[in-house]
Amino acid sequence: MTETPETPAGAEQRSGIAALAARLRDRDEWKFFAVLPRAHRGLAVAWWALILVRGALPALFAVATGLLVDAIGDGASLTGPLCAAGAVFVLLRMLVPLHSQVGVALGERLSCLLHDLLVETTTAPAGIAHLESRELADELAGARDFDQGTVGPPMAISVGLIAGGLVEAAVGAGQVIVLAAYTWWAPLLVGGAWLATHWLLKESSFWDRNTGEVLDAQRRSDYTYKLAVDAPAAKELRIFGLGDWTVAQFAAARRRLVELRWQTTRLQQRPLRWTILVLVAANGVTLWSLARDAASGAVGTGEVVVFAQAAVGASAIAFGGLNWALPPAAGSVAAVLGLRESMAEAGRLGGTGELPAGEAPRDGIRFREVGFSYSNDDRPVLDGLDLTIEAGTSLAVVGLNGAGKTTLVKLLCGLYEPTSGTIEVDGTALGDLDLASWRRRLTAVFQDFNRYELPLRDNVAPLGAPDEVIEAALADAGAADLADLDTVLAPGYDGGRDLSGGQWQRVAVARALCAVRQGAGVVVLDEPTAQLDVRGEAEIFDRILTATKGCTTVLISHRFSTVQHADRICVVADGRVAELGTHDELMAANGRYRQMFDLQASRFEEEADGIAG
Numbered sequence: 001m002t003e004t005p006e007t008p009a010g011a012e013q014r015s016g017i018a019a020l021a022a023r024l025r026d027r028d029e030w031k032f033f034a035v036l037p038r039a040h041r042g043l044a045v046a047w048w049a050l051i052l053v054r055g056a057l058p059a060l061f062a063v064a065t066g067l068l069v070d071a072i073g074d075g076a077s078l079t080g081p082l083c084a085a086g087a088v089f090v091l092l093r094m095l096v097p098l099h100s101q102v103g104v105a106l107g108e109r110l111s112c113l114l115h116d117l118l119v120e121t122t123t124a125p126a127g128i129a130h131l132e133s134r135e136l137a138d139e140l141a142g143a144r145d146f147d148q149g150t151v152g153p154p155m156a157i158s159v160g161l162i163a164g165g166l167v168e169a170a171v172g173a174g175q176v177i178v179l180a181a182y183t184w185w186a187p188l189l190v191g192g193a194w195l196a197t198h199w200l201l202k203e204s205s206f207w208d209r210n211t212g213e214v215l216d217a218q219r220r221s222d223y224t225y226k227l228a229v230d231a232p233a234a235k236e237l238r239i240f241g242l243g244d245w246t247v248a249q250f251a252a253a254r255r256r257l258v259e260l261r262w263q264t265t266r267l268q269q270r271p272l273r274w275t276i277l278v279l280v281a282a283n284g285v286t287l288w289s290l291a292r293d294a295a296s297g298a299v300g301t302g303e304v305v306v307f308a309q310a311a312v313g314a315s316a317i318a319f320g321g322l323n324w325a326l327p328p329a330a331g332s333v334a335a336v337l338g339l340r341e342s343m344a345e346a347g348r349l350g351g352t353g354e355l356p357a358g359e360a361p362r363d364g365i366r367f368r369e370v371g372f373s374y375s376n377d378d379r380p381v382l383d384g385l386d387l388t389i390e391a392g393t394s395l396a397v398v399g400l401n402g403a404g405k406t407t408l409v410k411l412l413c414g415l416y417e418p419t420s421g422t423i424e425v426d427g428t429a430l431g432d433l434d435l436a437s438w439r440r441r442l443t444a445v446f447q448d449f450n451r452y453e454l455p456l457r458d459n460v461a462p463l464g465a466p467d468e469v470i471e472a473a474l475a476d477a478g479a480a481d482l483a484d485l486d487t488v489l490a491p492g493y494d495g496g497r498d499l500s501g502g503q504w505q506r507v508a509v510a511r512a513l514c515a516v517r518q519g520a521g522v523v524v525l526d527e528p529t530a531q532l533d534v535r536g537e538a539e540i541f542d543r544i545l546t547a548t549k550g551c552t553t554v555l556i557s558h559r560f561s562t563v564q565h566a567d568r569i570c571v572v573a574d575g576r577v578a579e580l581g582t583h584d585e586l587m588a589a590n591g592r593y594r595q596m597f598d599l600q601a602s603r604f605e606e607e608a609d610g611i612a613g
C-alpha cells in the first residue's frame, strides 16, 4: 500500500491544530479541570455529571410548563405535564445541596493534593537555593492562596462557585438549544449577545494577583500575622510596645489587598454601556418577533411560554460567577504545578554523581580554589578558598561574622555547589559522589537547628534508632536526664513541654552524636555550644570530642576556649583561608587568630575580675 503524501495545506492545518491544543493545555483553566480527577476521580465524575444534569433541567422545566399550558388550552389531562414539571422542579431543588456537598468534598481533596504537591516540590530538590529565591517565594505565596484565601476564596468554596458558574453556562446553553426550535436566528442572536458579555466585560474580572504590589501586601500581612500569633515574637512585641504597630501593619496590608482587588475587578463604565446596548437589542428583537408570531397565531400559546422562558433563561450564559471564581482557583493550581519545575530547577545540583561514598573520607577532604556566591547576591562569599581537612582530624573554623564559615560547611554538606573550584573527598569531586550516600556519612549541628515538635526519642533519631543508642547519645550530649524519651518537646501537646535554649542545643548535639553512633564519619558543628553556659560548654565539648573520636570534624565557633581543642584551626577572611595551623602555631604567628584570641581572653579576664570583685 502506498502512502499518499500530505499536502502543505494539510500539514499547516495539522500544525495549527497542534498549536491550538498546546495553547489550550497551557491555560490555567485547563490545568485546573485536568487536575480534578487526580484529586478524586469519583467525586470529579459526580461533580461534572451534576453540572450537566442541573444545566439541562431548566430547559426541561420550560418544556414541561409549555406542555402544561397546551394541555390546559386543549382541555387534555394535566397529569402527565404536571408530574413532569413537578419532577423536574423537585430535582432542580434537590440537586443543589447535593452538588454543593460534592463540590466541597472535591475542593477539600484538591486542597490536600495541592498541599502534597507543594510539600513534595519544596523538599524534593537536593539543594536549598530554591527556598531562598525571592521570585520563587513570591510564587509560593501566590500558590498557597488556594488554602489561605487571602486574595480569593479557599479551594473548597471555589470549587462550589465554579460549579455554580458552569451550571449557569449549561443552563444557558440548554435554553439556547430550546430556542432553536422557534427559529434558527434567535439562538444565535440571544446566545451570541450573552456570550459577547464575556468579551465585553473581560477586563472587569481580570486581577493580576502576581504584581509586586499585591505580593508585597500579602508578604507584609503574612509576616505581621505571624508576629502577632507566634509565641517567640510575643516577648519583644510587648517589651518594645510593638503591639499596636503590628495590628496597624497587618490591618493596612489586608486593606490594601482588598483595595487592589476591588480597583481592578469592579465593572468598568464603557464596556458596561456597550453590554447593555447589545443585550437590549438582541432580546428586544427576539421577544418582539415572538410576540408578533404569537399575535398572528404562527406560534401556539404553549410554545410562546416555552420560547419566552428560553429567551430569558439564555441569560445564564452571561459573564458572571465563573469569571470571578475560576481565574484565582485555576491560577493557584497552575502556580503549584509550575512551581514543581521551577523549584526543581533552582534547587538542582549540577553534579549527577553515582559513586557511593562508602566509608569516605579515608584520606581527607580538599577545598580546591573554591569560590561561591549566593544566587540572590553576586558578591563572592568564598573566593579561591584552599583547604585540606585530613580524615579523622578535627578542624576549627574561625572568622568574623559574615566571613563565610557557615557557607563553607553548607558547601561541604552538598547544599550548594561551588561557583568555581571543587570540593574533593579522597580525590573524588563531591559532585561525582552519590549525594544521598555522602549525606549518610555526614551529620551536623547547625546554628539554626530544627526543634521538632516530636517526642524526645524522634528529636534525637528522626529516622529511628534503638533506645539504648538514643540514650547513649543523650548522655554524650550531657542531656541524660532531660526528659522521658516519649515526652513531646512542644508545650502544645498532651504531656508536652518546651526546653530552654541550652537544653535544646544539647538535644541537637545528641542528634548528631546519635548519627555518629550509627555510622556518620563527618561531623559539622556550627556553634554547637553557643547557648550553653561556660561550665556546660567545657563539659559538653569534652564529651563531643570523645564521642567523635576518629571522625572528621569541622567545628565553627566564636569561643576560643572551645576552638583551641581542635587539631587545627583555620581563620577565614576575605573568602579565603587567612591562617591555618594548631593553636600554638597560630598564637606564635601573632596574626589575626592571636588578635581575636587575646581580645576574647582579656574580655573574659575583665568579666572574671568583675565577678570576683
Ligand SMILES: Nc1ncnc2c1ncn2[C@@H]1O[C@H](COP(=O)(O)OP(=O)(O)OP(=O)(O)O)[C@@H](O)[C@H]1O
Binding pocket: 132, 374, 376, 377, 381, 399, 400, 401, 402, 403, 404, 405, 406, 407, 408
Ligand atoms: N542564603 C543566603 N543568601 C544570600 N546571602 C547569604 C545567605 N546566607 C549567608 N549569606 C551571606 O553570606 C555571607 C557569609 O555568611 P555565613 O553565614 O557563611 O557567615 P558566617 O561566617 O558563618 O557568619 P557568622 O559568624 O555570623 O555565623 C554573609 O555576608 C551573609 O549575608
